[in-house]
Amino acid sequence: MPEPSPLRQAPRNAGRRSAGRRNAGRRDAGRLFIGLMSGTSMDGVDGVLMRLSSQGRPQTLAGVALPMPDALRAELLALNTAGHDELERAARAANALARLYAQAVQRLLADTRLSASDVSAVGAHGQTVRHRPEQGYTVQLNAPALLAELAGIDVVADFRSRDVAAGGQGAPLVPPFHAAMFGCDTPRAVLNLGGIANLTLLAPGQAPRGLDTGPANVLLDAWCQRHTGQAYDADGRWAASGRVDAALLQTLIASEPWLRLPPPKSTGRDLFNPAWLDARLAGWRHKQPADVQATLQRFTAQTVADALDAALPQAAEVLVCGGGARNAGLMRDLADVLRRPARATDEEGVSAQWMEALAFAWLAQMHVDGQKAGVPEVTGARGPRVLGALYPA
Incomplete structure (x- = not known):
């Protein structure tokens, strides 16, 4: 038989930060997390709102797909290679992406008639524009502090870098x-x-x-x-x-x-x-x-x-x-x-379209609960690590 799922192993009272305390009285009913993903294709942003509990599979409550604006997609594609004034352009693109992420969060909340205070955390992967683990770095453009400010929800981001710091590939994460x-x-x-x-x-x-x-x-x-x-x-x-x-x-x-x-x-x-x-x-x-x-x-x-x-x-x-x-x-x-x-x-029973966004909602939950979601057998890191960094609302 397979080893017990990490989802089922998450301790009920492991939350140590504001995201972990939110909805603490409703752990048996499950906590709400949002996952956001804009992948290598850069065609849009997928967002899901899911209920995670210590028993059974996550429940998807809502999903949204927002198209990537043409200008932002063109800039993100251009930033995959060296170019003029990269630092400022990257910062501006990261802010634009965070605002698009915030729109996805707002749509999910509106569609489910929930408020920001109902959600424990948002997992936002960001947009990969450089991935050079053999050189010890990986870059996902994102502005998680801005996203936390706009959404009013704790944000977990930067999932790859801790695994890379431990000698791993930082991917795949799912x-x-x-x-x-x-x-x-x-x-x-x-x-x-x-x-x-x-x-x-x-x-x-x-x-x-x-x-x-x-x-x-x-x-x-x-x-x-x-x-x-x-x-x-x-x-x-x-x-x-x-x-x-x-x-x-x-x-x-x-x-x-x-x-x-x-x-x-x-x-x-x-x-x-x-x-x-x-x-x-x-x-x-x-x-x-x-x-x-x-x-x-x-x-x-x-x-x-x-x-x-x-x-x-x-x-x-x-x-x-x-x-x-x-x-x-x-x-x-x-x-x-x-x-x-x-x-x-x-x-x-798990949507092919929403899979990666669901994974980042789950990874956000793992971070909030202090669980090590990095898997050395996948990435080659020196050991399992807690992935991501928290940006409080």
């Missing part, structure tokens, strides 16, 4: 949450398809493991926008109009040494970006854009399958979440190469 949600007596994997793809590996009686596997939507979206003007390839329809080029697929896989690194490992736009793709397409200028899209879609699926076969070959099934779970074409490619059932986490 495997312990996946273990709490989906651990069972059969080996299985949870696949998150955001901008980057990452796997959680769940085996009975073992701590969860996890790793990034490579790009999910980040290259697909960039290529689609360049050639069609659309932000993403809805349901993989454009990819379906092309054909997978086996030789190009092999070139993409063979040319990237990172794919052959053993876990723990993580990645992001620092590596997989349009420049990376252009360098590998230099000898393939004759290819039709739709064929490249089809091949990139298969590249995502194949790198996931390769990583899973290497790390947990006995996995009986794969539960899929993130925006890619809504891409019918990508799901078909996964079915072709995984050689095991793949289905959306919705079938297990």
Whole structure:
């Protein structure tokens, strides 16, 4: 049997700060937390309001998706690489993102007719613009003090840096949450398809493991926008109009040494970006854009399958979440190469769309309760750590 879920282990009276004291009289009924996520795709902000208790699964009370304003998205994308006046531009972008986060919080409260005082804490991941754990740092743009001021709720943020300080990758962060949600007596994997793809590996009686596997939507979206003007390839329809080029697929896989690194490992736009793709397409200028899209879609699926076969070959099934779970074409490619059932986490009662936002609400609760949500088996850190920093309301 799996080890007891960290969610069920949270002590009832462990809260030591203002967020932990809030709703202290209602612990048996569960406490309310908000999770906010803007991922590598940078297409918007997802927010969820959830009830967490010491018994059973979290209950999702409301969810909201706010589109990322074009100007903010363009600036966040630009800040992924070195440029003029980065410090001021980054500070301004962080403030704009915090205001967007605050709008999501206000929508969630309005939709549920709750007040800020009803919520124990907000977990806000911020927007990753640099991730260099091998150099000892990671940067998530955010203005959590401003968010706490605007929302009137304690904010937990900066989840990655403590793990990186302990020698870890700082990512992926969601495997312990996946273990709490989906651990069972059969080996299985949870696949998150955001901008980057990452796997959680769940085996009975073992701590969860996890790793990034490579790009999910980040290259697909960039290529689609360049050639069609659309932000993403809805349901993989454009990819379906092309054909997978086996030789190009092999070139993409063979040319990237990172794919052959053993876990723990993580990645992001620092590596997989349009420049990376252009360098590998230099000898393939004759290819039709739709064929490249089809091949990139298969590249995502194949790198996931390769990583899973290497790390947990006995996995009986794969539960899929993130925006890619809504891409019918990508799901078909996964079915072709995984050689095991793949289905959306919705079938297990947890929304594929809200999964990462739910995870950050849960991580906020773990911080408030002083629980160590960092998992060395995932990140390679020297030991488990309490993740995040608290910004009181």
